[in-house]
Amino acid sequence: MKNILILTFLIPFCCAGCKKNSSSPNRPPTVQEVKTTLLLDSPAFTFQFTATATDPDLQSLTYLWDFGDGGSTHDGPVVTHHFEAGKNYTVQVKVSDGQATSSVYAVQISTQVSQINIDLSQHFQTIEGLGGFGMQNQTWTDGPFADQRYINDLLNDLGLSMIRVDLPYNFELHPGYFNIDTQAAGRQPLKTYFPFLQAMQQAGVKIIASVWSPPAWMKSNGRIDNGTGNQASAPKYNPNPGPDDNELRLDMYDDFAHMCAVYVQVLKEHGIDLYALSIQNEPRFSEWYESCVYDGEALHNLLKIVGDTFQQRGYQTKLFIPEDIGWLDGIKGMVMPSLQDPATLPYVGAIAVHGYAFDGVTANSPDAQTWQTMYSWGAPYGIPLWMTETSGFSNDWNGAMSLAKAMYTAFRFGNISAWLFWTISTSQIDSYSLMDVNGNKSLRYFVSKNFYKFVRPGYIRAGISADTSTHIYPLVFKDPQGRHITVILINDGADQAVQLSGNGLPQQFVQYLTNANTKFDSIGMIPSSKAILLPASSVTTLYGTY
Structure with a gap:
């Protein structure tokens, strides 16, 4: 059976003079649609056409096909025809019951091919990991946290290579008292998460953690949140925090650094190497949930103490800042004090941002320019840019395509080295998760898989370009x-065929397709010299081995 890919459904047009003679008792047949299919395992541009027709008098029907290139046939409702490349064709069918003929039904076929130019000699960022936050259910729930199905989905299906978790505030509920068995409101004991983290470690997945709030006893307001119950704000940082400020006490910086160091040590003792640590999630925001407010100078001061502590202990765990969101100048203000101080610059292992609302895809879009600007802060020092949290994409194909374009923009213009979704799994699929606790997967999961599965840690983004008029957004990694x-082709335009060109390409690729009806399905092997069909509104991944 041939592998096929449905291309288009086009509406008919009628020709003059084909209407039924009202004086005749016979009624003409009607063509409802013609389905057009490209046969992928046949010579290039071999199409199959399937006509659906009915006759009100239930008579036998004959079909006359005109392929628009001089060819024609009477071979019934299903026919195949090979077309010459580089042209546009109008294919027509007429259906007859022997007494009357239907109106003409026509579909348009294009065999025009756009060029995708690949330059493997160009080198951009090196990938560190792709993944997301969390376990099977969020860490502030009662679980489940990691059954074997979930672990298999992450490792063997999605291909995740980086996982983000939180450093729970209940790790040190009292000064100097570290206990992996301690349960607190909204938090299971730390040891509950060890089996999942150990499975990730054994599979080579990079594990990173973020602090949402220091323990309440370290903070000026004595709470892990802002105390409002439902309100968020971005207050001005108070350098002398008082009891109403959701901030880390100035006399607790050393204690905080010690807590972070013990956390790394405890994980290590249980076979878990922490790849990187964020000392504060979204530090400009005071939230009704776990949060803590800093300005750039305060974050710099804390980074200095934590960095010194890690260095003295010989820890290899990276530190990344600021995990901020939104306003570009706000993010810049959080980063620059640490980059401009020679004492803290070596401790900035990555600049991490949260990618909300960054989805423009052209070089002159504000979002693309934002990514370029953020990358430029660390680039002179060889500091990579990470995107460590994003969500809010609607749970439908429009949301999935928006996610794909957001990823393209971040990789292409931000040169990001890590991409993590918030969150991987929740009790029910929503705009904040890729799947649910039972393994039901969203289309955003499969779009993510187009990237995660075959863009591995250590891969380098190379040069690739397409004509902007095609609305194809390409990426290539080696x-x-x-x-x-690995070539990723996001087609935000109509059905179209493309041809890869460039030196040193593999002879063939495995092609995978994701669209509204196809979930990262393997289309099969395709020679790199053959035209590749990109259906409208789709994401295609090509994986080649030399």
């Missing part, structure tokens, strides 16, 4: 050993 290449 592994440092030169054994694999």
Whole structure:
């Protein structure tokens, strides 16, 4: 059976003179639609056409096909025809019951091919990991946190290579008292999460953690949140925090650094190497949930103490800042004090931002320029840019395509080295998760898989371009050993065919497709010299091995 891919459904037009003679008792047949399918395992541009027709008098029907290139046939309702490349064709069918003929039904076929130019000699960022936050259910619930199905989905299906968790405030509920068995409001004991983290560690997944709030006893307001119950704000930082300020006490910086160091040590003792740590999630915001407010100078001061502590202990765990969101100048203000001080610059392992509302796809879009600007802060020092949290994409195909374009923009213009979704799994699929606790997966999961599965840690983004008029947004990555290449083609336009060009391409690719009806399905092997069909509104991944 041939592998096929449905292209288009087009509406008919009628020709003059084909109407029924009202004086005749016979009624003409009607063509409802013609389905057009490209046969992927046949010579390029071999199409199958399937006409659906009915006759009100239930008579036998004959079909006359005109392929628009001089060819025609009477071979029934299902026919195939090979077309010459680089042209546009009008294919027509007439259906007859022997006494009357239907109106003409026509579909348009294009065999025009756009060029995708690949330059593997161009090198941009190196990928550190792709993934998301959390376990099977969120850490402030009662679970489940990691059954074998969930672990298999992450490792063997999605291909996740980086996981983000939180450093729970109940790790040190009292000064100097560290207990992995302690349960607190909204938090299971830390040891509850060890089996999941150990499974990730054994699979080579990079584990990163973020602090949402220091323990309440370290904070000026004596709480892990802002105390409002339902309100959020971005207050001005108070350098002398009082009891109403959701801030870390100035005399607790050393205690905080010690807590972070013990956390890394405890994980290590249980076979878990923490790849990186954020000392505060979204530090400009005071939230009704776990949060703590800093300005750039305060974050710099804390980074200095935590960095010194890690260095003295010989820890290899990276520190990343600021995990901020939104306003570009606000993010800049959180980053620059640490970059401009020679004492803290070595401790900035990555600049991490939360990618909400960054989804423009052209170089001159505000979002693309925002990504370029953020990348430019760390680039002179060789500091990578990470995107460590995003969500809010609607749970439908429009949301999935928006996610794909947001990822393109971040990789292409921000040169990001890590991408993590918030959150991987929740009790029910919503705009904040990729799947639910039972393994039901959203279309956003499969769009993510187009990236996660074959863009591996250590891969380097190379050069690739497409004509902007095609609305194709391309990316290409290669592994440092030169054994694999991954091409991702986001088609935000109409059905179209493309041809890859460039030196050193593999002879063939495995093609995977995701669209509103197809969930990262393998289309099969395709020679790199053959035209590749990109259906409208779709994401295609090509994976080649040398």
